[in-house]
Amino acid sequence: MSTGTERPGANLSRRTVVKAGAAAAVAAPALAACGPSAGGAGGGKTLIRFLYATGDATWNEVVAAVTEAFNAQSDNVVVEPEPLPAGTDYATALKTVDATGNWPALVDMRDTVTYMEAGKIAPIPESVTALLSDEVYAPSEDGSVYIVPSTALNGEIGFNIVYDKDYFEANGLAVPTTYAEFIALLDAIKANGDVPLAMAAAEIWPSDQIWKPLAAPTFAEYSEGGGFWNAVEAGEATIADLREPMERLKTNTDDYALDGWQSTQDAQTSTLLVNGQAVMATSSAGLGRLNDIAKVDPDYNAGLFVIPADDGTINVLKNSVNGDTASGIAISKQAEEDGAQYDAAVEFLEYYFSVEACNLMEATGVVSPNIKQGAEVKRNDSIPGAADYFGLLENPKLVWYENAPTNPNHSTFQTFFRQSRIEMMDDQITIDELIEKSQGEFEKNMAEG
Amino acid sequence: MTDQQVLVKALPAEPPPIARPAAGRRPRFDRQRIAMLLFIAPAALLYALMMIVPSLQSIQLSLTNWDGISPTFQYVGLRNYEDILTADRFWNAVKNTLILGLGSALIVNVIALAVAMMLDKLHHAQGFFRTIVYLPALVSGFIAATIWKYVLNYNFGAVNSTLKSLGLDAQTRDWLGDHDIVIGVLLFIICFTLGGNTTLIYLANLQSVPQELVEAARIDGASRAQVFRYVTWPMLAGAVTVNMTLMMIAGWTIFDQIMVLTLGGPGFVSETMAFFIYKVGFGEYRAGYGSAAAVVLFVVVMATTVIANRYMRSREIQA
Numbered sequence: 001m002s003t004g005t006e007r008p009g010a011n012l013s014r015r016t017v018v019k020a021g022a023a024a025a026v027a028a029p030a031l032a033a034c035g036p037s038a039g040g041a042g043g044g045k046t047l048i049r050f051l052y053a054t055g056d057a058t059w060n061e062v063v064a065a066v067t068e069a070f071n072a073q074s075d076n077v078v079v080e081p082e083p084l085p086a087g088t089d090y091a092t093a094l095k096t097v098d099a100t101g102n103w104p105a106l107v108d109m110r111d112t113v114t115y116m117e118a119g120k121i122a123p124i125p126e127s128v129t130a131l132l133s134d135e136v137y138a139p140s141e142d143g144s145v146y147i148v149p150s151t152a153l154n155g156e157i158g159f160n161i162v163y164d165k166d167y168f169e170a171n172g173l174a175v176p177t178t179y180a181e182f183i184a185l186l187d188a189i190k191a192n193g194d195v196p197l198a199m200a201a202a203e204i205w206p207s208d209q210i211w212k213p214l215a216a217p218t219f220a221e222y223s224e225g226g227g228f229w230n231a232v233e234a235g236e237a238t239i240a241d242l243r244e245p246m247e248r249l250k251t252n253t254d255d256y257a258l259d260g261w262q263s264t265q266d267a268q269t270s271t272l273l274v275n276g277q278a279v280m281a282t283s284s285a286g287l288g289r290l291n292d293i294a295k296v297d298p299d300y301n302a303g304l305f306v307i308p309a310d311d312g313t314i315n316v317l318k319n320s321v322n323g324d325t326a327s328g329i330a331i332s333k334q335a336e337e338d339g340a341q342y343d344a345a346v347e348f349l350e351y352y353f354s355v356e357a358c359n360l361m362e363a364t365g366v367v368s369p370n371i372k373q374g375a376e377v378k379r380n381d382s383i384p385g386a387a388d389y390f391g392l393l394e395n396p397k398l399v400w401y402e403n404a405p406t407n408p409n410h411s412t413f414q415t416f417f418r419q420s421r422i423e424m425m426d427d428q429i430t431i432d433e434l435i436e437k438s439q440g441e442f443e444k445n446m447a448e449g
Numbered sequence: 450m451t452d453q454q455v456l457v458k459a460l461p462a463e464p465p466p467i468a469r470p471a472a473g474r475r476p477r478f479d480r481q482r483i484a485m486l487l488f489i490a491p492a493a494l495l496y497a498l499m500m501i502v503p504s505l506q507s508i509q510l511s512l513t514n515w516d517g518i519s520p521t522f523q524y525v526g527l528r529n530y531e532d533i534l535t536a537d538r539f540w541n542a543v544k545n546t547l548i549l550g551l552g553s554a555l556i557v558n559v560i561a562l563a564v565a566m567m568l569d570k571l572h573h574a575q576g577f578f579r580t581i582v583y584l585p586a587l588v589s590g591f592i593a594a595t596i597w598k599y600v601l602n603y604n605f606g607a608v609n610s611t612l613k614s615l616g617l618d619a620q621t622r623d624w625l626g627d628h629d630i631v632i633g634v635l636l637f638i639i640c641f642t643l644g645g646n647t648t649l650i651y652l653a654n655l656q657s658v659p660q661e662l663v664e665a666a667r668i669d670g671a672s673r674a675q676v677f678r679y680v681t682w683p684m685l686a687g688a689v690t691v692n693m694t695l696m697m698i699a700g701w702t703i704f705d706q707i708m709v710l711t712l713g714g715p716g717f718v719s720e721t722m723a724f725f726i727y728k729v730g731f732g733e734y735r736a737g738y739g740s741a742a743a744v745v746l747f748v749v750v751m752a753t754t755v756i757a758n759r760y761m762r763s764r765e766i767q768a
Contacts, residue, residue: 092731092732095518095731095732095734096731098517098518099517099731114516114734115518117519118518201626201714201715202625202626202712202714203712204712204714258604259603259623260603260623261626262623262625262626263601263603263623263624263625263626263711263715264604268602268604268605271605411733412733412734412735415733416733419713419716419717420716422714422716423715423716423718426626426628426718427628428628428715428716428718429716
């Protein structure tokens with residue numbers, strides 16, 4: 001008889017308890033497998049994720065605008081942008097995503113060959129590549145295309161110096177046409193009592209923004225043979241050949257850079273510029289950086305230029321459309337295995353390379369990918385400084401060079417080299433030590449590749 | 450009959466020892482135990498699959514050149530271990546781990562004990578001050594580090610801005626970018642975040658020190674310092690063991706603060722062993738090498754924890 005004060009379940013038999021325990025044991029793994037599915041359907045539509053690197057605010061807005069517009073017009077697919085915060089370099093973050101085994105359907109790809117050889121990305125169909133200009137994609141050795149560009153393939157022309165045009169005008173300064181003029185410009189700004197250059201190295205990768213233009217003349221010498229790094233691997237060059245750009249990097253850092261560059265993040269350089277804490281800043285976002293600055297301060301009169309070589313040549317790395325350094329959008333192998341996700345990813349890419357989507361990108365502040373119908377795309381030249389960017393592409397001194405390492409372990413080395421350069425810039429090691437340790441690491445990495 | 454004989458007679462004879470009947474012995478796997486095992490089985494299974502098996506697998510991977518992505522790899526023997534043990538970068542990470550691990554363990558324990566003793570003496574608003582002391586521990590290491598990152602920012606941070614507004618421009622530093630001080634700054638931040646739990650453990654132990662012992666010592670003429678040295682401190686031996694062990698383990702595996710605040714930089718200068726493993730394993734496509742470093746870290750953690758624990762346990766026995 002129940003007294004009404006018994007503990008609930010107190011009269012359960014042991015058999016019942018054992019059964020309940022067994023049921024729980026069986027159910028737990030099944031329950032653990034429940035939860036939101038990346039490839040699940042939302043309202044009868046296929047939901048896919050688009051993983052991309054958050055860097056500048058402009059790129060975030062472009063991805064948001066394009067996915068939103070696509071979702072509004074698609075009857076079958078919902079694309080969910082998945083920004084990957086650049087807490088560290090994107091390649092490291094991407095590897096972490098791979099380790100989870102939960103790939104999104106669409107990926108803003110880096111280290112392409114590494115992931116292609118590992119079977120993590122799927123071929124992109126002709127229905128997508130047919131929309132693109134022929135020179136911006138290429139099949140790999142197996143005949144399939146694995147990566148398509150996310151923006152215009154203007155090489156590394158985005159690696160440039162953004163500057164305060166009003167300051168230049170007020171002080172009678174001009175954009176340098178040779179490296180000597182660049183140093184004279186830095187000296188002139190310093191002589192005015194101002195800080196010439198804001199740089200960033202907190203996330204490690206922005207340290208490339210000053211290094212690559214300085215090393216470009218040396219890299220360009222090896223362009224015809226496939227690039228500097230391939231020459232080093234073949235024994236035709238050594239890292240000691242980079243001594244001069246290393247010395248220039250050291251001089252630029254020690255004599256002209258705003259203090260605190262070691263812990264300054266990439267996005268902060270825009271603020272430093274707008275606040276007048278530096279007259280110029282390094283950048284790798286090209287038009288995107290100009291757009292960011294315009295948003296922070298619409299009255300800021302920004303311009304940009306690329307650090308020229310001694311002879312005035314503007315050496316710019318051209319995009320690799322098929323090597324490990326190629327970057328762009330890829331479709332994951334997991335999506336291909338799913339089938340529906342692959343079809344959804346293809347539908348999105350077909351929209352991404354439409355005139356409508358490209359116009360949206362341009363309006364948001366990014367130079368859209370090179371599509372066959374490019375003539376119909378309305379270019380955005382309203383961003384302050386945009387004329388400088390487009391002017392660079394027409395500059396007669398512009399020389400495109402190639403530097404596409406073929407060894408799959410090159411990414412491993414570059415991560416090490418970047419940090420080692422920061423050690424040198426920060427006076428922790430000498431240039432000789434940098435050369436020695438980088439050469440040793442390069443040889444070890446390439447031998448394992 | 451003597452009194453003693455009377456007392457002996459009055460006491461009942463000691464009953465013979467009762468042999469426990471074999472039939473009454475509890476079987477090894479009765480229904481209740483089976484039920485208990487079934488209840489813990491899902492968690493145990495998941496733990497084994499998620500923790501034990503991968504840990505053992507990392508020993509296997511440490512002998513390979515796996516890049517962490519490719520489906521295949523080759524065995525390279527002990528080459529990864531040779532590379533690690535001859536790499537300056539690894540030893541720098543070991544040094545940082547020791548500084549941050551042992552340093553934070555010592556500093557936090559000393560400060561936490563002092564704070565706990567002050568809290569113990571408080572007669573008013575003890576709850577309020579206890580909450581204040583514990584508050585930093587409620588914030589995740591990642592969030593706390595992010596806040597510190599803004600506070601210590603060279604160009605916009607509160608610390609440098611305050612120094613400048615006080616006319617102390619010369620005292621401003623790149624707190625997270627100056628390779629001479631960055632480890633010290635990290636040590637400070639880690640200590641600040643981890644002190645709450647340690648303080649509460651000490652406070653709980655202080656409040657359980659028998660007051661009769663303290664009073665007896667005072668009656669015998671012991672000074673305050675002597676009471677602490679000969680009564681309170683020995684009674685806290687167990688808490689010291691627990692706190693030091695927890696802090697050392699937390700110190701050996703410091704990762705999130707490094708990840709948020711410095712990314713191991715500038716250069717490699719502030720890498721810890723845990724961050725080094727992450728960086729080479731995930732950022733440099735050297736999962737085999739990273740696994741070897743993880744095995745070394747495991748050995749270091751086990752060895753130091755066991756040695757330190759043994760020492761502290763021996764102290765507890767003496768106490």
